[in-house]
Amino acid sequence: MRAPGARGDEWASKGVGARPAFPPPRPRGPRAPRVAGSRSADPSPGTPAPCRRKPQRRPLPARPPPYLGACRASRSGGARGGTRGGGMGRGPRGEGRLPGRLLPLLLLLGLGHGATGAPLADDVCATCHEHATCQQREGKNICICNYGFVGNGRTQCVDKNECQFGATVVCGNHTSCHNTPGGFYCVCLEGYRATNNNKTFIPNDGTFCTDIDECEVSGLCKHGGRCVNTHGTFECYCVDGFLPRNGPEPFHPGRDATSCVEIDCGTPPEVPGGHITGKYTSRPGSQVHYACKEGFFSIPEDTVSSCTVLGTWESPKLYCQGEFSNGSGSQWDHLEITFIFLSKFHLEQ
Template sequence: MCICNYGFVGNGRTQCIDKNECQLGDSVVCGNHTSCHNTLGGFYCVCLEGYRATNHNKTFIPNDGTFCADIDECEVSGRCRRGGRCVNTQGSFECYCMAGYLPENGPEPFHPTRDATSCTEIDCGTPPEVPNGYILGNYTSRLGSQVHYACKEGFFSGPDNIVSSCTAPGTWEPPKLKCQEISCGRPPAVQHAILVGNPNSVLGSEAHYVCQEGFESPGGRIASVCTEKGTWTDTTVACTEIITEINNASVFNNTCVRWQINAGRMNPKIVYVINIKGQRLDSVESDHTETVTFTTDSGTPEVCLDLYPGTNYTVNISTAPPRRSTPATIGFWTAVKQTIDNISIFNETCLKWRSMKTADTQEMYLFRIQGQRWYQKEFAQEMIFNVTTSSQTPEVCLDLRPGTNYSISIQALSSEFPVVISLTTQITEPPLPEIDFSTMQGGILPRLRLKKAKEDNGPISSYQVLVLPLALQSTFSCESVEAASFFSNTSDADGYVAAELLGKHVTDDALEISIGDRLYYGKYYNAPLKASSDYCIVLRITSEWNKVRRCSCALWAQVKGSSLTLQQMAGVGLGSVVAVIILAFLSFFAV
């Protein structure tokens, strides 16, 4: 099967595009004082100026409770220049003059980058500047004072004097420090990749690469950065060879062949080599041997071949170098005559076709139907029946199951060979969740039992536990996707998702979930319920397949009154320690 990687949306076969996680807004996705940045297959958050992440990284993803806290700018000495005293504020800082200094050219408090105010005394003045350098630490400009210099990021210095002193005439000694720019030279070569453009070699420069034809980088963008050591960083993403998987080859219209491919994240134009070997049923004419090339960028290529009727053919499908492939071989007979033409599907489960028999002549059609499901290996449906009609445009509707791939063979009694078509039925709503409804009052919160749903109408993709205000019970729509995570809501007036488990992580054994246990289930936080509030707990089962999404919901519990105290939560946790460990383990894999 083909599915998109995490962070991408699409059908997983012909299209996987990046999901823009930042489209909901910076504060919704990342929290206060942040900016959200979308990336290929994911996103990251950056704190605004004056704030830093609590995980001490420049970027973060707020799935572990990380948020942006105020930076104490006053931890950096010299913020307020000579004679100034720094006072930290939310997101910034203010400056006041120390004892022995007076503000000049403006009032207090002041900000050194916005205001003209400064704290002055009679001194040597501002030390001289060094091109591409800066002053280390604090300093005074009184007689005998010294300032120390260092080079800015991206520059380095030799063994020159880095000190300047305030002299008796009231001037600073000229500093001898000379800062030279760092150069990393030519970027390194990356196997099976080509360097894009002509990047600079200064500190912070990035060299970008693209994979050669027949290769791709599943890990994302390939880049190398010039570091302060004068060297390029190693590339962690490699170009891997694209091996085109050719499968599900089938014959239609007697002489036409179609197949499916998995050629990597993109489907460029691919040159196919089709080797044809045919053995005639009679000895009048020679056997048929031929090689055909065929180019297309379709994920389900098909081609009609110039074949002899009444011949046993073996067709081998592969790709032309340099692209490698897993070839597919299919064998079939070309019928001498065929009375079924222009077969089509309507109303999802009905077929119609054109009969080449003369009018008012009855024809019997034999149907052989086989159904399979990729998500349910034990499922198998097989039907065989006859239909007799004199219509030249026959129609028949089939009793097919939802969410199933079918192979349908139709053979007319007057034809030597059948016509085989593929049909896929859409999924329908999953079965209603099997739950034990309960009503809780007086601060007792429910421990809910989650039972695995049957995949009768399609694959189960996820189970979600929704916490809604009791007033929304009568207006809640199961198909609604409005409910967000607990942290993304400014209030709980619209409810939130308290837990999410992927269908593949839910076993046949029933699991228990304690509402408000402060654990993460998937990317959602199971927050404690507010005191003296009434809630309804809803279990939603979601089925997704072929770009179709269906949901079923059931009311799991009603909670009236205050939430659990910390002591009660501890008691509940000890009483269900085994279930908590199992659900935490599943949540880890879901993330």
């Protein structure tokens, strides 16, 4: 056991100096009993200090839900990091923090949206139909079906049949209407052509169908035929000197078997006791001259026959009368016979 003062000698031997002087210990006396609700920091002198119980923490569940782990991580980062955790981790416990039940709910909503990738309720443009376009009207996004389609723009956009109103109403006169997905086009009927010189057209550009004059092409009606243009088609007639064969007039060479043939009156009719003089043809307007043979005389004196446009000869009016004799060769007998014949002829007329 060291003697008193040995401690100071030890401090002096170490070169520290004299031992510092400490105040004497405070005497302890009996403590006053603590009143409930009293928050006195310093008890009165002479009273023992009250015992303080250490606060106990609630036991955590054995297996916390997944969202609590994220919540605790965010809380621990804010609490341990001091000012690094941002405003949510500052201040005493319970200040500047979200309520305990609200934070997990927000985390669940965010995680659920990120996991599924589904659009938000207000993302209207993502729900538009494939035949619709998203447009902004009065500050709101709405889905509108494209041109040629009808529907609500989100669940239905069906093709609109523009041709249902009739080709004449949609495309104009002398047309046919053809519907397509989301549109339509017009075609001119046979015998008509579009004014834009295309096979198809849309009437909103002012195009319409006009009649084609087929008679501008020569030779449609072939030899002896005459072309007459009509609305959407043409007709053929035979010119003078030609007659239709195998059918009536008018005719269409692509539809009918009718054709025009040149008129031929053929061989002129014969006159008893007469013969044809000079040359002639069998075409319409041609004339044949007759004369009585030797020993005959004509009654009357009309000796011409003509070929008509119908392809026939006019009946000849020539009548040849032969000379008769009683065997004696008397001229009187000849004159008598002639007089009787002439009288009989005039009476028949």
